[in-house]
Amino acid sequence: MSLTISKEKYAQIIKSQANRLGFDFCGIAKADFLEEEAPKLENWLNQNYHGEMAYLANHFDKRLDPRRLVDGAKTVVSLIYSYYPESKLPENTEDYKLAKYAYGKDYHFVIKDKLKSLLQSLQEEIGEINGRAFVDSAPVMERQWAQKAGLGWLGKNSLLLNRKMGSFFFLAELIIDLEVAPDHAMTQDYCGTCTKCIDACPTDAIIEPGVVNGAQCISYFTIELKESIPSEVKGKFENWIFGCDICQDVCPWNRFSKPHQEPEFNLHPELMAFSKKDWEEITQETFNKVFQKSALKRTKLEGLRRNISFVKK
Incomplete structure (x- = not known):
């Protein structure tokens, strides 16, 4: 009995500390092989839905079993951290758009x-706990682990949806060698018959509920793809030049999104005043200054210019 109590106590401590650090939700799952995901992942890769994101095909076994990532792993702690902004960039038809994250x-x-x-x-x-921290940077199936930890369900756009805050959040994990009382997995799908995300995707990237052709997604074209953007998707980007939020913006569950409390995620003051002309005439100096610590550095200036040129009317 004392062992059960200590596992429960560990869960309380973990959730309390996560809350103290500003995480919105924390859930716990037993570190095990993701048996149900194995055939789904294999099929997704065989369909080449990962496009040029070759890293998604690497470490297949590690992606499905956290015990291959952390020696003696017993627990996956999944965490949610909101990035929904209080102040947004203009989202008129003519304005260039960035994914809110x-x-x-x-x-x-x-x-x-x-x-x-x-x-x-x-x-x-x-006491002594060995483990590793992951933030979208290793072969971890974070949405599936978050679902196992009871934090939400996978929507038709394949993103994790949470009933209290939608989907504008980051997922992160701690994989540790401590045995902790797990939460109940989320087995209910609260999307129902809604197909707004599927209907709204301008490049038809959502093949079927829960299955996204990553190589057809605007985020892929504007961030991951390093060569020229295919001409067949010309005119379909709705002015998105880095990432895309369309399937999230139309999701009814995102009416519950609440502004984040993280000063580091606030808009750069200069970015708030950017005009279309500023974007189109951006220099290396301005790019370095405004996006010094931004995710936009992934595209580099030449990638951003390519994206702007592609959507420019």
């Missing part, structure tokens, strides 16, 4: 620091 400082740095603090605080309070 890219408004502020690159989330990899912000959340990785918080995860390190979380692991350190757990080690101080509980």
Whole structure:
């Protein structure tokens, strides 16, 4: 009995510390092989839905089993951190658009620091714990683990949806060698018959409910694709020049999105005043200054110019 109580106590400590660090939700799952996901992932890769994102085909076994990533792993701690902005860039038809997650400082740095603090605080309070922190940077099926941890369900756009805050959030994980009482997996699908995300996608990237052809997504074309954007999608980007939020913007569950409380994610002051002309005439100096710590650095200036040129009327 005492063992059960201690596992429950560990869960309480982890969730309390996660809350202290500003995470919106924290859920816990047993580190195990994702048996149901294996054939789905294999089929998705065989259909070449990952396009040129070759890294998604690497480490197939590690992607499905966290025990291959962390020796002695017993628990996957999944965390949600909101990035929904209070102040948004203009989203008129004529304005250039950025995915909201890219408004502020690159989330990899912000959340990785918080995860390190979380692991350190757990080690101080509980004792020796070995583990690793992950923020969209390793072969971890984060949405599936978040669902297993009870944080939400996978929507028709394949994103994790949470009933209290929609989908404008980052997912992160701590994989640790401590056995912790797990939460109940989310088995209910609250999308129902809604198909707004499927209907709204201008490039028809959502093949069927829950299956997205990543190589047909505007985010892929504007961020991951390094060569020329195919002419057949010309005129379909609706002025998105880095990422895309269309399937999230139309999702009814995002009416519950609440502005984040993370100063690092706030819009750069200069970005708020950017005109179309500023975007079209952006110099290396301005790019370096405004996007010094931004996710936009992934495209580099030449990639951003390519995207602007492609959507320019």
